[in-house]
Amino acid sequence: MITHTDSLAGITPDHLRGGFFAGWPNPPSPETHLRLLAGSAHVELAIDDATDDVVGFITAISDGMLSAYIPLLEVLPAYRIGSALVRRMLERLRHLYMVDLLCNPDLQGFYSRQGMRPASGMLTRNYDRQAG
Numbered sequence: 001m002i003t004h005t006d007s008l009a010g011i012t013p014d015h016l017r018g019g020f021f022a023g024w025p026n027p028p029s030p031e032t033h034l035r036l037l038a039g040s041a042h043v044e045l046a047i048d049d050a051t052d053d054v055v056g057f058i059t060a061i062s063d064g065m066l067s068a069y070i071p072l073l074e075v076l077p078a079y080r081i082g083s084a085l086v087r088r089m090l091e092r093l094r095h096l097y098m099v100d101l102l103c104n105p106d107l108q109g110f111y112s113r114q115g116m117r118p119a120s121g122m123l124t125r126n127y128d129r130q131a132g
């Protein structure tokens with residue numbers, strides 16, 4: 001069974017060691033992962049009741065008035081709860097005017113099914129800061 005929560009109560013770095021940031025050359029540590037969750041305006045977690053481990057998460061940062069940005073969404077491969085996490089986060093952000101994220105084109109269908117629409121964007125990355 002999977003529990004969804006917006007609370008970090010009881011979550012320690014040990015609950016975040018399942019293999020997040022797959023493919024990142026220089027991933028954040030579980031400790032940094034917990035700090036970025038705590039620093040986000042909104043977070044939704046999926047927790048495997050059998051282990052109490054976090055198996056999926058989504059974050060949003062926000063000005064609290066008009067806009068939010070969703071920087072991170074990841075689900076461990078054995079779990080299929082990405083759509084649920086996006087749905088729950090978009091519901092929580094419904095009071096805001098604009099909710100944006102960047103994704104690869106192959107994921108535009110995934111987000112379109114949640115009512116989002118494609119847009120163009122710009123970005124920069126400081127790769128020496130990837131681990132936080």
Ligand SMILES: CC(C)(COP(=O)(O)OP(=O)(O)OC[C@H]1O[C@@H](n2cnc3c(N)ncnc32)[C@H](O)[C@@H]1OP(=O)(O)O)[C@@H](O)C(=O)NCCC(=O)NCCS
Pocket residue numbers: 072073074075076079080081082083084102103104106107110
């Ligand atoms: C993207 C991600 C969160 C989806 O989570 P998930 O638990 O597999 O999502 P769901 O099971 O609810 O839905 C998956 C649907 O999205 C599609 N999908 C998932 N990842 C995809 C990808 N990389 N490219 C294209 N489609 C993808 C699946 O084909 C599936 O479609 P279906 O229902 O028609 O089979 C997950 O694959 C993941 O963590 N990926 C690595 C991190 C990442 O890319 N995050 C998004 C950053 S913008």
